[in-house]
Amino acid sequence: MRCLGILAVALGVAVGGGASAQQRYDGVKIKVLSTNSAYDLELKKFAHEFTEKTGAEVQFDLFGYAPTVQKVSVELLTRSDSYDVVYLGSEEFGRYASGDILEPLDNYIDMKSEDVQDFIAPVLRLYNKDGKQLAFPHFAATQLLYYRADLFEKAGIKQPPQTWEEFRNDCDLLRKADIQCTALRGQPDTGENIWFWGQVLYGFGGKYFANEPADLTPTVNSPAAVEAL
Incomplete structure (x- = not known):
């Protein structure tokens, strides 16, 4: 996932507001591999806004949970460049946190910014190894008991x-x-x-x-x- 740096910079532009001529990424395509869940389906709706602010086009490939985990494993272990961003469950993170597979995001994003501080700190730390932020939380979930x-x-x-x-x-x-x-x-x-x-x-x-x-x-x-x- 060496292209993650491009997304990180583009994301910083999108979050921070308008982009200057030097900051735009017209013609860049960001391929995302993730799950066919409510989180991703909702995120996909905002892809056009990301493109408007950065110039980068986002393409989503969404699958069921188990197929996604399998496909991500193949992509990362073979160091494929087919995708720029992938879904990585916290239980799988340890497998890929070493070996220069994931691109550290610290050089692209101000980790002390208000946007980063919006993340729940303990969840953010799940994706930090040796002081380097290798990913950002996609969602955090818990279970609830519903009853009649x-x-x-x-x-x-x-x-x-x-x-x-x-x-x-x-x-x-x-x-x-x-x-x-x-x-x-x-x-x-x-x-x-x-x-x-x-x-x-x-x-x-x-x-x-x-x-x-x-x-x-x-x-x-x-x-x-x-x-x-």
């Missing part, structure tokens, strides 16, 4: 569950009232399963490593982790 108060009342449940044990017990009560309990992500993929399972793992008192980042001994076979699974 009327169905809870029908099943005799007085309040939403506070623990996973209560969650499991509530499911039993709902099923006894002939009500389907819940829907969860569960396909065999890091983005469809392991990402979700993390909250269950920590909820049961488990963790992935003994003492991250000092001790990366896997602890997914601990009693708490096994119970969570």
Whole structure:
């Protein structure tokens, strides 16, 4: 992704306002490889504004999550120049953070600018290695529990569950009232399963490593982790 510098400079122009004749990138095409998600589909709508301010044209190639991860892996490991910007999940970042695969953005963007400070600091640090910012967060997400108060009342449940044990017990009560309990992500993929399972793992008192980042001994076979699974 050695062409990232072009995008970084262009992005600085777009964020900062109008571009001078020296700052425009007419004729430049920026190819983006990412997921076919609400975030990217919404971002794609603003591509024309980016082009108006910088002169650079943005082309999006969007795929499902699993195909995107596979395609990004091939692009980065073969050091292909087919794409200038790629989606890189935080769980995959460590694989590519070394080896001069990703272009540091510090030389192109003022990391102390107000625009950069708008990012959530801990999320921004996920993509920083050895003091160099190798990427910017695309989005940060968490999980929420939605529930139907009327169905809870029908099943005799007085309040939403506070623990996973209560969650499991509530499911039993709902099923006894002939009500389907819940829907969860569960396909065999890091983005469809392991990402979700993390909250269950920590909820049961488990963790992935003994003492991250000092001790990366896997602890997914601990009693708490096994119970969570």
